[in-house]
Amino acid sequence: MxxxxxxxxxxxxxxxxxxxxxxxxxxxxxxxxxxxxxxxxxxxxxxxxxxxxxxxxxxxxxxxxxxxxxxxxxxxxxxxxxxxxxxxxxxxxxxxxxxxxxxxxxxxxxxxxxxxxxxxxxxxxxxxxxxxxxxxxxxxxxxxxxxxxxxxxxxxxxxxxxxxxxxxxxxxxxxLISKEVSPFKNVVESNIHSNLKLEEIAFLCNMSLSTFKRQFTSEYNEPPGKWLQDKRLQKAKELLQGGDLKPSDIYLDIGYNNLSNFSIAFKNKFGVSPTDI
Missing domain, CATH: 2.60.120.810 (Jelly Rolls)
Known part of the structure; x- marks a missing residue:
């Protein structure tokens, strides 16, 4: 876009x-x-x-x-x-x-x-x-x-x-007239549990996607896609363990476009289906 x-x-x-x-x-x-x-x-x-x-x-x-x-x-x-x-x-x-x-x-x-x-x-x-x-x-x-x-x-x-x-x-x-810019980590970590894509987080950091990925790997010693997925899936597990929410209630907020992809990623990480939590 x-x-x-x-x-x-x-x-x-x-x-x-x-x-x-x-x-x-x-x-x-x-x-x-x-x-x-x-x-x-x-x-x-x-x-x-x-x-x-x-x-x-x-x-x-x-x-x-x-x-x-x-x-x-x-x-x-x-x-x-x-x-x-x-x-x-x-x-x-x-x-x-x-x-x-x-x-x-x-x-x-x-x-x-x-x-x-x-x-x-x-x-x-x-x-x-x-x-x-x-x-x-x-x-x-x-x-x-x-x-x-x-x-x-x-x-x-x-x-x-x-x-x-x-x-x-x-x-x-x-x-408004302060020249301070939000640090890179503040932007990343404030969007861990959002449904924004990598490219959209990179834009909010005033970076191209390739520059963002290099900066991210330098800061966190891990590719941004895997790091964010792990954090979001951990959050999903915590939400489901609370007992009030179903997988269909949370998959969009965790950054997945459909329930099936969320269920597969969740099972790959934790060894159980999100419906079994």
């Missing part, structure tokens, strides 16, 4: 760099785990549909009752239609320069969270609904003062959220 460079693919003038940008995104079919290289921090104001995102060592799912502020970087996006036949959200992008200017103007020099959480979940309310409805790419494309107006809209939403969430949002904003 090709990597989408966002928001660059939305720019009408491909040569111009923009510090702040709004895009109305619509879709009429589900997209599962598309690869996104997000070069700017971004608000995702989901209006119709459901969204799940994976970033390095974490993931989050939201519906239209919530909005997300996402850190720039490599993401896997899953966007699903709801009862409607269209998926619709408004994307509001801003550069690190815009954010830095805002923080120096309105906030204190605070230390960000120790844990580097790449998203902030926003609970929608009446004010946010009115704000979202005021955002439209057409309005800001054809407006004589579009840049100045967009900057005011950015400050408006930021100041509202600072007031709504207080210190937690302020700390999060400061963490």
């Amino acid at each position: 090709p990597i989408e460079n966002i928001p660059e693919i939305y720019f009408q003038n491909k040569k111009s760099e923009q510090d702040i940008f709004v895009y109305d995104f619509k879709m009429t079919s589900d997209v599962v785990k598309s690869k996104v290289n997000l070069s700017m921090n971004m608000f995702s104001f989901l209006q119709v549909g459901k969204k799940q995102v994976h970033f390095a060592d974490t993931s989050i799912a939201v519906n239209s009752k919530q909005s997300l502020l996402l850190k720039k970087g490599n993401w896997l996006w899953t966007e699903l239609l709801d009862t409607e036949v269209i998926y619709y959200c408004k994307l509001f992008f801003f550069s690190e320069k815009i954010l830095t200017d805002f923080l120096s103007k309105y906030t204190n020099d605070v230390k960000p969270f120790k844990e580097d959480v790449p998203y902030f979940v926003i609970e929608n309310d009446d004010y946010l609904a009115a704000f979202i409805s005021s955002l439209s790419s057409n309005t800001f494309t054809n407006h004589n003062f579009s840049d100045a107006l967009l900057l005011l809209k950015f400050e408006e939403i930021m100041l509202y959220l600072l007031n709504k969430y207080g210190n937690s949002f302020e700390y999060y904003l400061h963490s």
Whole structure:
């Protein structure tokens, strides 16, 4: 699956760099785990549909009752239609320069969270609904003062959220301009029990699959496929020994696409069928 460079693919003038940008995104079919290289921090104001995102060592799912502020970087996006036949959200992008200017103007020099959480979940309310409805790419494309107006809209939403969430949002904003990158092992070990494929974990590490495999073998002295399979099967055994779950309940979460493959791998490792546990 090709990597989408966002928001660059939305720019009408491909040569111009923009510090702040709004895009109305619509879709009429589900997209599962598309690869996104997000070069700017971004608000995702989901209006119709459901969204799940994976970033390095974490993931989050939201519906239209919530909005997300996402850190720039490599993401896997899953966007699903709801009862409607269209998926619709408004994307509001801003550069690190815009954010830095805002923080120096309105906030204190605070230390960000120790844990580097790449998203902030926003609970929608009446004010946010009115704000979202005021955002439209057409309005800001054809407006004589579009840049100045967009900057005011950015400050408006930021100041509202600072007031709504207080210190937690302020700390999060400061963490966005941190240059620290999640260590390789954190990304790998946070996805041991996910159903992500090797190639998808490699993408979240900002690596090609071949580079990821070399780095993995160097770190763990074992090929990633075998290492992850062993860890996931051990987790499956623990879940089944708990007595509340059947093999059909867990094989997808353990990273297998069908029950038969899971059962064969389980029996090869432990000598018994998962149904016998």
